Amino acid sequence: MSKENLLMDVNDLSVTFGAGANTVEAVKNCSMTVHEGEPIGIVGESGSGKSTLARVLAGLQQPSAGKVLYRGENVFTGNKSYKNGFRNQVQMVFQDPYGSLNPQLTGLSAVSEAVRIHKKVGSDEAEAIALELLQQMGISRLDALKKPRQLSGGQRQRVSVARALSASPSVLLADEPTSAIDQSAQAQLLKLFQGLLGEGLAIVLVSHDLGVIRFLTKRVYVMKEGLFIESGDTETVFNDPQEEYTKLLLASIPGELGKAARAKLKKS
Ligand SMILES: Nc1ncnc2c1ncn2[C@@H]1O[C@H](COP(=O)(O)OP(=O)(O)O)[C@@H](O)[C@H]1O
Numbered sequence: 001m002s003k004e005n006l007l008m009d010v011n012d013l014s015v016t017f018g019a020g021a022n023t024v025e026a027v028k029n030c031s032m033t034v035h036e037g038e039p040i041g042i043v044g045e046s047g048s049g050k051s052t053l054a055r056v057l058a059g060l061q062q063p064s065a066g067k068v069l070y071r072g073e074n075v076f077t078g079n080k081s082y083k084n085g086f087r088n089q090v091q092m093v094f095q096d097p098y099g100s101l102n103p104q105l106t107g108l109s110a111v112s113e114a115v116r117i118h119k120k121v122g123s124d125e126a127e128a129i130a131l132e133l134l135q136q137m138g139i140s141r142l143d144a145l146k147k148p149r150q151l152s153g154g155q156r157q158r159v160s161v162a163r164a165l166s167a168s169p170s171v172l173l174a175d176e177p178t179s180a181i182d183q184s185a186q187a188q189l190l191k192l193f194q195g196l197l198g199e200g201l202a203i204v205l206v207s208h209d210l211g212v213i214r215f216l217t218k219r220v221y222v223m224k225e226g227l228f229i230e231s232g233d234t235e236t237v238f239n240d241p242q243e244e245y246t247k248l249l250l251a252s253i254p255g256e257l258g259k260a261a262r263a264k265l266k267k268s
């Protein structure tokens with residue numbers, strides 16, 4: 001991977017919440033890179049700091065220390081939370097699309113509104129672009145006219161992705177996007193992500209689900225108590241984990257996927 005296609009360069013990032021005895025060091029000295037079109041995984045058990053890190057990467061939260069460079073430019077300067085234009089480039093989708101979708105708006109309205117803001121086009125054109133985006137996400141015209149509560153979890157998640165894509169981002173940051181949806185909806189969303197990768201979008205997939213990480217990503221960072229304890233080529237980390245924590249995470253995957261890891265753990 002060359003320097004030219006380096007999108008994000010994260011250096012020694014730390015996030016601390018609270019003060020005194022209540023201090024929580026959610027992210028500790030994490031460094032990572034994201035290149036154009038690259039599928040990156042961040043995996044770790046609940047509370048390990050994944051969402052906090054993701055929010056910083058999306059420019060939604062200031063780090064306590066360290067830097068995030070986007071195409072060589074510092075994202076957080078002075079007391080500005082992010083530089084103009086940066087937020088459009090990195091778009092985030094969350095575990096629970098209920099939280100990010102307005103319950104009063106149809107999917108089409110929600111996506112049209114985002115298109116209008118990002119593309120600075122009139123409402124008719126915005127609606128046409130939105131409908132196309134939704135259809136690319138597998139949402140029919142009929143379903144596009146429904147409100148979030150009338151859609152399935154998987155459909156809501158795909159509306160959220162369409163909304164994120166309306167900004168034409170270079171990086172899609174997905175925080176546990178498959179956690180709240182059923183197996184077939186998960187498979188559908190992951191397929192969709194694969195298609196987006198094929199079009200050159202970089203995806204940072206945050207998940208505690210190693211099966212999902214293995215399916216989609218090429219490089220993975222394993223997070224424990226705010227630290228990246230292991231990272232590398234996803235297949236290498238899965239086939240030959242170096243850290244005990246990674247071995248335990250792998251062994252906890254149900255079924256076939258975790259079987260080899262469980263056998264190895266028994267031997268050691
Ligand atoms: N806004 C906040 N204020 C205080 N503590 C927080 C806040 N957000 C997260 N934390 C703490 O930071 C740690 C990491 O949380 P989080 O990033 O949500 O982890 P994960 O996404 O891996 O489950 C946890 O101990 C959590 O309680």
Ligand SMILES: [Mg+2]
Nearest residue numbers: 050051052176
């Ligand atoms: Mg989280």
